[in-house]
Amino acid sequence: MKTVDKMEFTYVQKANEYVESVYETVKARNPHQVEFQQAVKEVFASLIPVLEKHPEYMKQSILERIVEPERMISFRVPWLDDEGKIQVNRGYRVQFNSALGPYKGGIRFHPSVNESIIKFLGFEQIFKNALTGQPIGGAKGGADFDPKGKSDAEIMRFTQSFMTELSNYIGPDQDVPAGDIGVGAREIGYMFGQYKKMRGGYQAGVLTGKGVGYGGSLGRKEATGYGTAYFMDAMLKDNGLTIDGCTAIVSGSGNVSIYAMEKMTQLGAKVIACSDSNGYIYDEGGINLTTVKRLKEEGNCRISEYVNEHPQATFHEGCSGIWSLPCDIALPCATQNEIDNEAAKQLVANGVKAVGEGANMPSTLEAIEIFMSHQVLFAPAKAANAGGVAVSALEMAQNSARIAWSFEEVDGKLHQIMQNIYQASIQAAEEYGQPRNLVLGANISGFKKVAAAMISQGVI
Template sequence: MATNDLLDFVKLRNAHEPEFLQAVEEVALSVLPALEKHADLRKLKIIERITEPERLISFRVTWLDDKGETQINRGYRVQMNSAIGPYKGGLRFHPSVNQSVLKFLAFEQIFKNALTGVPMGGGKGGSDFDPKGKSENEIMKFCQAFMSELARHIGHRLDVPAGDIGVGGREIGYLFGAYKKIRNEFTGVLTGKGIGWGGSLVRPEATGYGLVYFAENMLQTKKESLKNKVCLVSGSGNVAQYAIEKLIQLGAKVVTASDSNGYVYDEAGFTVEKLAFLMDLKNNKRGRIKEYAEKFKNVVYKDIDDKADHNPLWSIKADCAFPCATQNEVNEKDANNLVKNGVKLLGEGSNMPTTPEAINVLIDNGIMYAPGKASNAGGVATSGLEMTQNFMGTNWTRQEVDAKLVDIMKNIHETCLAAAAAYGKPGNYMHGANIAGFLKVARAMQAQGVI
């Protein structure tokens, strides 16, 4: 099947799922050189099979709010591919959650997990429940109701969910408690658990840290480093926070952070003390980024207009950019602004934050571009390390886990470059990541037969 025929096939079967179709198109176009070289994989229709979930579970979640009123949400789990290990991928609680978003995330997760070297398949799940504005009791009630259905579909050698947007340590705790109650067993069925009850050190930091480790590897190919580089970061959640922390540790100057309302520009740069304020503001007080500008002198705050054709955050002069907020947050105009203002590297901290048109602008202008399935794989890699520790009944030290994370990100970087070079796209991390991840999963599917 030619690439155009494949895309038509997927579009016909997945109409009205734009996020999923966008993710499939990127991978399909990238792996074309590999499919041309390996006729056996084309014959087996591997790529067509990968685009179809092995299982897609949708369920009703009903719960009582603090007023005693019945609330109804939708819950999902997309078990996309288990060729190389149990399904692995986060749970997202956000009003934007729907089947298309979760299928795109699960599809991306297949290749991201394959790149880590840890035996994990791809999955994703969540709900259109919004934790914002809910009481602790309401969040607990929802998590318990959600797990009452999800529990029958997951297991520590079947499907191991983790956190994502709207699902942090608090929610993982409630979900794990409900699972343990329902199944009457203590297993590593969720990752992102607390340190005292099965969690791994460095797991909260891993996605942000891994992103920065990957970027440092990229710069080292040019005999450069992050030291003294001016960096733009979007978002202010877990990934953004720990990306900022590691950038500060490596001597970079981070000048921005954002949330859904707006962004701050701190020309002097974030410090350890300023980051501590941001973490407390977001993690404990559940406040808005505007309060950061009110706290510190000479910080500019600007609202973000969702209807505008660009995000002014990406118009600030800098060396590196790290989108860590949400999908499609960097569009073609943003990419042109990044090029105009001297950015030399963009590393994706969130999943698919850069539109296809923007990616083309970056690559055509020689910007080093790291796709999320490679650069933000540190989180799921460390989730895999948490699974391993749970299987073994042991705990590694912070230094041991961080050293393993450094090695994993270095190996992913080398794998991407090697695959890109082998298939005629030298230096192209997007093609390298897609081809390397695809081939690993494809060979496993080929070995296991048509099932």
């Protein structure tokens, strides 16, 4: 018995030392990439139990290999504004891991985009994509271009210039980008048109998130928000709770937020607040989603204008204040690190029961620890945010087969995928000694699929 205990201690010690060593190397090689370091640290903390049980992952140097992108591309994007002046932005694409299939991940247009942001998003995408059960690898891309305040002509010229360079590195069986923050159906359409012109033929499978009339999938616009709600529904039911009758707050008011609010409302929740970068609205009787959709999807207006039509509601400057509102369910659906430790403490003090990450890494590591230490049900982004890429992969399948599924078919497949992700995550958490820890469960479940494929394919 003592010998077994000693061996177990040795494996634990080796796993800890291995993780620490690789993480220190990541920090040394990427000294200013704080978002990327944060993403790596969060995943690595979950992997110690699986490394103890499977020392072959250490022998095969899986962590060293998985934190290094297979390819990191950066390029200039020159374009002409409406005043005739040449502007220059910087574009990126990180093709992080193709062990499971062609690279897959969105394109983000936002002033904050830099190499660290793109690498953190691409690293997260590896495991998120693996969780969906679809044959897709992890990637991400974008540019430090701000589409706000730009004319349609300026956006078209920018996206055409962006795609002129990006087209050298993507293809239906190589790398299939989609949209993300700042990149919707309009931007995807312009990029698709430019790719088609440059390649001299129609290749529907090169981008997802396309318009339904030219190869897009029904249900793609709703997928990330709906998927987050479906995951929350599965998590709450498994813990003897229900969405029905709960109050919810949802940060953001873009695609993810709007459709998370829509599905949560359909499942019986009352959504009382949402936000944009200027501030948040609070409507005690429940947010009128029709108004929000019209303001944000049709009018491209600020969320503050909501109160002009609903005077019983209030607008508050500063989007972070939304987390001070009492609620049963909180869904951060805006951007990374929007919930810090102070926001998490406020939510806990106000009695929040469950938190579901609809955005990519919206909670800091300290915030996650606060939620979990107070027994708040926590759905991590890799799992809860996976609906968008899941339906993107379904769009790829439809493009390859030259068929189109109905909204009900796509939605049904999405619902099943999100339930499968929940079950895989909860089972992995239980198998590795931390029942109900979905952060650990999601990370391990996704990691094991990718690691097994990497080992099978040799040192490449």
